[in-house]
Amino acid sequence: xxxxxxxxxxxxxxxxxxxxxxxxxxxxxxxxxxxxxxxxxxxxxxxxxxxxxxxxxxxxxxxxxxxxxxxxxxxxxxxxxxxxxxxxxxxxxxxxxxxxxxxxxxxxxxxxxxxxxxxxxxxxxxxxxxxxxxxxxxxxxxxxxxxxxxxxxxxxxxxxxxxxxxxxxxxxxxxxxxxxxxxxxxxxxxxxxxxxxxxxxxxxxxxxxxxxxxxxxxxxxxxxxxxxxxxxxxxxxxxxxxxxxxxxxxxxxxxxxxxxxxxxxxxxxxxxxxxxxxxxxxxxxxxxxxxxxxxxxxxxxxxxxxxxxxxxxxxxxxxxxxxxxxxxxxxxxxxxxxxxxxxxxxxxxxxxxxxxxxxxxxxxxxxxxxxxxxxxxxxxxxxxxxxxxxxxxxxxxxxxxxxxxxxxxxxxxxxxxxxxxxxxxxxxxxxxxxxxxxxxxxxxxxxxxxxxxxxxxxxxxxxxxxxxxxxxxxxxxxxxxxxxxxxxxxxxxxxxxxxxxxxxxxxxxxxxxxxxxxxxxxxxxxxxxxxxxxxxxxxxxxxxxxxxxxxxxxxxxxxxxxxxxxxxxxxxxxxxxxxxxxxxxxxxxxxxxxxxxxxxxxxxxxxxxxxxxxxxxxxxxxxxxxxxxxxxxxxxxxxxxxxxxxxxxxxxxxxxxxxxxxxxxxxxxxxxxxxxxx
Numbered sequence: 001x002x003x004x005x006x007x008x009x010x011x012x013x014x015x016x017x018x019x020x021x022x023x024x025x026x027x028x029x030x031x032x033x034x035x036x037x038x039x040x041x042x043x044x045x046x047x048x049x050x051x052x053x054x055x056x057x058x059x060x061x062x063x064x065x066x067x068x069x070x071x072x073x074x075x076x077x078x079x080x081x082x083x084x085x086x087x088x089x090x091x092x093x094x095x096x097x098x099x100x101x102x103x104x105x106x107x108x109x110x111x112x113x114x115x116x117x118x119x120x121x122x123x124x125x126x127x128x129x130x131x132x133x134x135x136x137x138x139x140x141x142x143x144x145x146x147x148x149x150x151x152x153x154x155x156x157x158x159x160x161x162x163x164x165x166x167x168x169x170x171x172x173x174x175x176x177x178x179x180x181x182x183x184x185x186x187x188x189x190x191x192x193x194x195x196x197x198x199x200x201x202x203x204x205x206x207x208x209x210x211x212x213x214x215x216x217x218x219x220x221x222x223x224x225x226x227x228x229x230x231x232x233x234x235x236x237x238x239x240x241x242x243x244x245x246x247x248x249x250x251x252x253x254x255x256x257x258x259x260x261x262x263x264x265x266x267x268x269x270x271x272x273x274x275x276x277x278x279x280x281x282x283x284x285x286x287x288x289x290x291x292x293x294x295x296x297x298x299x300x301x302x303x304x305x306x307x308x309x310x311x312x313x314x315x316x317x318x319x320x321x322x323x324x325x326x327x328x329x330x331x332x333x334x335x336x337x338x339x340x341x342x343x344x345x346x347x348x349x350x351x352x353x354x355x356x357x358x359x360x361x362x363x364x365x366x367x368x369x370x371x372x373x374x375x376x377x378x379x380x381x382x383x384x385x386x387x388x389x390x391x392x393x394x395x396x397x398x399x400x401x402x403x404x405x406x407x408x409x410x411x412x413x414x415x416x417x418x419x420x421x422x423x424x425x426x427x428x429x430x431x432x433x434x435x436x437x438x439x440x441x442x443x444x445x446x447x448x449x450x451x452x453x454x455x456x457x458x459x460x461x462x463x464x465x466x467x468x469x470x471x472x473x474x475x476x477x478x479x480x481x482x483x484x485x486x487x488x489x490x491x492x493x494x495x496x497x498x499x500x501x502x503x504x505x506x507x508x509x510x511x512x513x514x515x516x517x518x519x520x521x522x523x524x525x526x527x528x529x530x531x532x533x534x535x536x537x538x539x540x541x542x543x544x545x546x547x548x549x550x551x552x553x554x555x556x557x558x559x560x561x562x563x564x565x566x567x568x569x570x571x572x573x574x575x576x577x578x579x580x581x582x583x584x585x586x587x588x589x590x591x592x593x594x595x596x597x598x599x600x601x602x603x604x605x606x607x608x609x610x611x612x613x614x615x616x617x618x619x620x621x622x623x624x625x626x627x628x629x630x631x632x633x634x635x636x637x638x639x640x641x642x643x644x645x646x647x648x649x650x651x652x653x654x655x656x657x658x659x660x661x662x663x664x665x666x667x668x669x670x671x672x673x674x675x676x677x678x
Contacts, residue, residue: 028415033392034423034431039415040395043403046414047396051161053087055080061176061275064169064198066191071287073176073275074169074195075102077160078204086204092409093165093205096155096213097192097220101175101270102168109154122146126389137500140383147385148398152238153214159402163410165204169195171220173298174271176278178287181271181298184219184244185332192224200231207231208409212401214238215354215381219335222361226339234408236401238347239384241354242335242361245322246596248353252614253570253596254547254641255306258493259353268297312598312646319644325577325597337364343371343408343417347397349379350427350565351492351505356617359437359532362422369421374437375400376424376620380496393431394423426528427564428554429622437618438531439671441584447678449518449537449631449658449666451476456555456628457517458509465520465629467678469662475540479655480547480636481514488563489551489640508553508561508632516633516658519555524677527623531671532582533565533616534589535631538666540657541610544603545650546571549637550614552668553630554623561630567616570643572650574612575600588669589613603650609659616668623676631668633658 029038036043057080064072078086098105112118126146130139151159155166172191173181182188200207209231211221218240225235241247248256272292278284305316312320321327337360344365348358362374375394379386385397394400403416422434447465451474454464461476484490486504491497499505535550551566573596580593592613604610623629635656642648660666 028413031415031419034394034433035392036395036419039419043395043399043414043416044389046162046406047158047399047402051158052163053079053161054082055084056157056160057084057086061278064195066172066194070172070179071177072169072172072191072195073102074167075106077155077157077166077168079160079163079165090204090206091163091165092208092210092405093167093199093202094159094210094212094405095196095199096166096168096211096217097171097195098168098213098217099171099174099181099267100216101273102170103175103273104270105154105168108150109157112150112154113157134502135500136502140379140386140496140499143388144379144383144386147388148396148401149214149238149385151398152212152236152401156398156401158398159405162402164405167195167199173291173295174267176275176285176288178285178291180291180295181267183299184216184223185329189220189223189227189332192220193227193229196224196229196232208233210234210236210405210409212236214384215240219244222335222337222340225342225344226336228339228341232342234343234405236345236404238397239349239352239354239358239381240346240361241357242337243333243357244354245330245333247356249322250596251356251641252568253573253594254568254637254643256493256640257307257642258490258639259495260303264298264300264303268300272296306644307642309645310649315644315646320598323596323598323644325595325600337361338366340365341367343367343404345373345375345400345404347375347384347400349377349381349384350425350619351378351380351488351496352384353381353492353495355565359618362437369435370417373420374422374424375420378425378427380492380499382495382497387425387431424620427619427621428624428627437620439673441590443671443673444584444588444590444669445672446588446667446669447520447629447631449660449668451660454517454519456519456559457512457561457630459512459515459517461516463516463518465518465631465668469665470660471662473662474660475657476516476660477655477657478516478633478635479514480651480653482636482638483511483514484634484637484640487511489566489637493640506560506562508551508563509559511634512561512632514634518631518633520629520676521678522557522626522628523623525625525675527672527674527676528621529564529623529629529670529672530620532591532618533668533670534592535567535614535616535668536589536666537612537614537633538659538661538664539571539610539612540607540659541571541604542606542654542656543650543652544572544606545643545647546604546610546656547636547641547643547651548612548614548656549634549641550616551632552616552619552670553632554621555628555630557626564621565616565619567614568637568641569594569612569614570647571610571612572601572603572647573597574610575602576613584669590669591615609664611664
């Protein structure tokens with residue numbers, strides 16, 4: 001409380017019009033709108049203004065010994081006085097468990113901590129704007145940098161100076177830590193539990209622990225929060241996942257062949273960089289070297305196996321384990337968000353690689369709104385927070401993180417628990433705040449795929465979407481191809497890098513030339529599509545295997561077709577796990593979740609109809625008057641997905657067929673709010 005009062009005095013002295021005071025003085029401003037109103041301005045002033053302590057003291061390579069004897073290495077950042085001495089008073093502690101090395105974190109932190117220069121660079125990044133040009137995507141990256149994401153990823157010196165200790169730890173088998181990289185599995189999760197316990201018992205800690213971090217360091221926050229370590233009191237995961245297998249490794253059973261090799265190469269390369277300081281001082285860790293020699297390229301052998309093995313029985317055992325829903329690896333990768341009981345602020349993006357998890361995590365956490373928060377932007381994995389820090393936009397990511405920890409670790413009544421609780425950039429619209437993510441089930445409706453031409457697309461077949469099935473029976477054909485290289489899915493797989501140049505990610509018309517398109521009439525008024533979506537396809541294969549992709553698009557009056565969300569499914573892996581799936585009262589799926597397991601594989605019968613239910617990650621989008629809804633269907637999605645080689649060989653890369661039969665219709669089931677006039 002003493003720290004909270006001191007912070008309040010500092011903020012008041014900084015000239016706030018609406019000062020944040022502790023509950024002993026007055027109530028905090030009530031947040032209003034996506035930018036938080038007066039409360040948002042106060043949170044920003046708290047982060048950007050003078051802090052309680054002038055300096056940061058760093059203790060490098062602090063060893064933390066795990067229960068199995070493995071030593072992890074950490075950097076500990078503490079508030080310091082004017083002479084650079086760590087303060088004696090214990091503080092709340094923020095833990096970041098990273099595979100991207102604390103060395104990398106230190107370098108990035110150093111670059112944004114150069115007095116005078118770094119602040120100027122960050123402000124330039126916030127102001128730099130190429131919107132309206134072919135390179136407007138560059139602006140998304142610069143504004144993400146200026147939007148505070150770098151402080152979520154590395155360390156936040158403003159946060160530390162305000163009275164927090166931050167601990168950055170190389171996860172087992174990465175950076176300078178000993179051991180074999182476990183990639184988010186059971187042993188690594190146990191390490192996180194033990195690190196939290198260790199941090200809570202240090203003299204510099206009050207015992208109140210929070211966690212922060214981006215991507216991998218967001219996943220492990222959800223994992224450990226579900227284990228409920230006593231000292232953990234709040235988390236702030238940015239672009240996390242609760243199930244990386246379903247989200248990224250093999251969504252719909254197809255392997256992500258763009259992101260995975262880049263990511264595995266980067267982490268495996270980083271973990272091989274030795275501690276040169278220790279080497280020069282004659283204290284080099286030989287156990288570290290032995291561990292790296294024992295497993296220099298973690299999981300790369302499995303990745304190459306899944307793309308080269310000609311038969312299922314020739315797959316690497318690690319791959320076979322991941323394709324078994326009951327395996328220890330698969331179970332360890334699925335976080336039970338319903339077990340999370342600490343305040344959780346999830347920041348995600350509609351085109352993030354982990355989009356399938358982010359709204360789902362929010363819905364599953366059994367906490368009241370306010371103690372759980374969801375922020376969804378329109379960015380990619382590397383551009384989270386790109387729309388922030390200006391009137392009408394959410395506060396910066398570092399600002400929200402600071403306010404979150406001040407509330408839950410220091411007890412400061414700053415109003416962050418009344419923000420949102422769901423703050424979203426509507427695709428095709430603006431920023432909104434809502435009380436929930438999912439629209440009521442009463443808003444769901446079917447739109448049926450019809451062979452009748454819409455006259456709006458250049459595609460392998462230009463069909464329509466109707467509110468009722470067409471009376472005739474038709475069969476349309478789509479062949480595998482490579483137009484997916486020019487798609488929003490490809491941009492998503494490459495974490496948003498191709499979006500630097502405006503093109504394929506914003507307009508699907510090139511990809512659609514090799515696909516089936518089904519387009520509605522234009523909407524008569526603004527219509528909202530908000531929630532999970534399911535597509536039912538009545539398919540016919542010419543082989544014992546198939547691979548299907550469906551996207552839901554917003555089509556503008558000028559013909560531009562923009563993907564709102566997409567899903568995919570390997571046909572033989574279509575068996576649905578009802579325990580994980582959701583249906584409407586009439587039995588229609590809203591989120592069909594397949595087992596994605598070889599033991600439930602069902603090869604297709606050539607020439608026979610095979611119904612498939614494809615889950616489309618939830619959206620919040622606005623179709624403006626005159627816009628149309630479109631469903632695209634493809635027989636491939638490279639590079640976002642490629643079936644494991646044994647299954648790909650079974651497809652023979654043959655054309656695939658969609659049976660449009662009113663007795664067994666194909667349709668999209670989606671939540672629509674408003675009167676589209678269909």
